[in-house]
Amino acid sequence: MGGDSSYSTTAAKRLRALRAEHLTPAVRPSSSTRRATRVHAPAIIDLDVLDHIEAAAHEIVAETYTAVPTAGPAPSNPEAVYAWADQVTAHLPAERRQVRDALMLRQSLEHSLQAGEPAPVTALVRGESCPTCRCWGLMWSRADWVVLCANRRCHDTVGLPTRWNLQQICERHVARVAALQRTAT
Ligand SMILES: [Zn+2]
Numbered sequence: 001m002g003g004d005s006s007y008s009t010t011a012a013k014r015l016r017a018l019r020a021e022h023l024t025p026a027v028r029p030s031s032s033t034r035r036a037t038r039v040h041a042p043a044i045i046d047l048d049v050l051d052h053i054e055a056a057a058h059e060i061v062a063e064t065y066t067a068v069p070t071a072g073p074a075p076s077n078p079e080a081v082y083a084w085a086d087q088v089t090a091h092l093p094a095e096r097r098q099v100r101d102a103l104m105l106r107q108s109l110e111h112s113l114q115a116g117e118p119a120p121v122t123a124l125v126r127g128e129s130c131p132t133c134r135c136w137g138l139m140w141s142r143a144d145w146v147v148l149c150a151n152r153r154c155h156d157t158v159g160l161p162t163r164w165n166l167q168q169i170c171e172r173h174v175a176r177v178a179a180l181q182r183t184a185t
Pocket of ligand 1: 130131132133135149150151154162
């Protein structure tokens, strides 16, 4: 395993895929074919996806400057901010780098969700035990974008299933993988 950088590489790869699928501008028909193609609605840029990508890049840049205020200018290409963030925070203590990795992992999963691909999220959620009851019944709720515990004895004060946001489960995953790597070396 490539260590810390795998989170940033995957996040950049998924962002690239999302961008390629949803933000590729329509090819303008040439004047000779314009009349014939006029009946088709022009392909439009998906503004939700554009917003999602811009917000993600902004979050990474803001978190990076919070951690390292002296970091130089961030790249303008959203795909490139992950590698940049990795690079300028490489000297930070392991716990700080785990915060960064959990954020990149969460964004990586959100890029997949945005692309209509929930498999990476469900796989990650199934691989983590419940932080409260330690059972292996965590589930991803596609409707609410939260992680729920399926154990009926695991609930909050009003009897609803215990729930976590994706960031919390990503932090748990990153911490667990880092602990495994420490014991393996
Ligand atoms: Zn539970």
